Amino acid sequence: MKEFLLKQGVSENLLDEVEKFTKFYDLDKNYEYRIPHLKYKYYGKETWEKAIAAILSGSHILLSGPKATGKNVLAENLAFLFKRPLWTISLNISSDPASLIGSDTFKNNEVVLKKGPVYEAGLAGGFAVFDEINMAKNEALSVVHSALDYRRVLDVSGYDRLNLHEATRFIATMNYGYIGTRDLNEALVSRFLVIDMPTITDSDLKKLILENTNLREDYVDLFVRLFLDLQEKSLNSEISSKAIDLRGMLAAIDLMEHGLSIKSSLELGIADKTFDSYEKEIVEDIIDTLFKSGIKSGDLFVG
Ligand SMILES: Nc1ncnc2c1ncn2[C@@H]1O[C@H](COP(=O)(O)OP(=O)(O)OP(=O)(O)O)[C@@H](O)[C@H]1O
Ligand SMILES: [Mg+2]
Incomplete structure (x- = not known):
């Protein structure tokens, strides 16, 4: 992967930083299977550099652009490059907080939390993709606002709050111009750095x-x-x-x-x-x- 990126002209400095990141944040063996296998490699030097720098700086990113500009391909490539497990959460009008964070379930006669994908990513230091974030209702996402900002905590009512693992990052994708998509709420957008996805050269x-x-x-x-x-x-x-x-x-x-x-x-x-x-x-x-x-x-x- 490093060679592929260097060949595209991606800054070697950034790639050295990525290497430090992957050495610093060990990954639990149990999650290795979630590091994606790549079908496609993402092409686009500027976009690669923006995304890598944003992730290194601890930010979450919103990939916005027309269809088939490689938003999901880039998200997978990033998880692969940073060697982090990936959860992809498809959002739609009926997505609710429980489908993100988790819900109560019975285990040995006790109520326990059945962890949702955001919770698991927060625990493992994974990358979580909010796919088509603009298809979701604001209420579904407002529950993760505190996880997405500097507080980096996930409040789960009835349970201990979860402090996100330091390597956790959120990658949202949105497709503008589709029927059914809405404008994202400002409070939500402000929690991301936005990458406008170019069409491929x-x-x-x-x-x-x-x-x-x-x-x-x-x-x-x-x-x-x-x-x-x-x-x-x-x-x-x-x-x-x-x-x-x-x-x-x-x-x-x-x-x-x-x-x-x-x-x-x-x-x-x-x-x-x-x-x-x-x-x-x-x-x-x-x-x-x-x-x-x-x-x-x-x-x-x-x-
Ligand atoms: N810059 C690029 N580098 C690599 N593949 C690309 C690029 N742009 C588009 N593609 C190709 O386009 C196809 C769609 O990619 P992907 O599913 O990631 O797009 P998307 O932006 O998520 O689309 P949608 O908005 O429809 O969900 C894939 O076959 C992918 O390889
Ligand atoms: Mg997509």
Whole structure:
């Protein structure tokens, strides 16, 4: 991982500090299984440096940005880099304090606390992800305000308060522009440092595709082009953002490797995500211009 980050130009100084952090905060063997295994590595030097510095300084971070900008991938990468166990808490309108902190349960005829993910992360010095934090009601989160600020304590009614383990960090993600999302309450936002997640650069996108697929290098550029063209159309308000879906594009490449035709694969992963026929036509035009009808999915891959 260190080599990967140095290659991206991430400051060596920061990485040395990370190493000190991981040496200083031992991890209980019982939690090792919670250090994530990475499927994707996160690309983006500035964002890496912001996130690493924020975590080293003891802060919690809020990753805000459009869909598929790698918010969850970055959160996992951070837990991996800092060697901390990770809890991911999916928030929604019905999330309540008990689902975060815990609830009473019977054990040997006694009422005990069944620990929730925030409690466990606070105990273990883990990283806890509040995923899609803006989907949750404010009341659900106000119970963790004192854990998120300088007090770093979790009040659990009826039980002893928990002082968070020093290595505990909270990483919130939010997706702006979705229906159903609300503006975050100021008191909550002020407890985080905010990282505005950029969309991936074309050279990083190329590296990402090369590393995660078996595409031949000369074809990788076609997919980078496709992504950029779609992005440009959306920036010019010619199409919505529905079709600009990196997750969908990687999935489509996977389908092609399984032998599905290029056209069908891109329909499944990209074009059919817009349900507006006018928009779909524009997207299909872009696809047809880039992928001339002669190419077969089998030709795209090495070996
Ligand atoms: N900068 C990046 N580095 C690595 N992968 C990226 C990057 N940007 C996007 N991706 C890719 O985009 C896909 C989606 O990533 P992820 O699920 O983390 O996005 P997200 O921002 O959490 O999306 P959503 O808002 O829809 O939840 C993954 O395949 C991931 O590899
Ligand atoms: Mg996400």
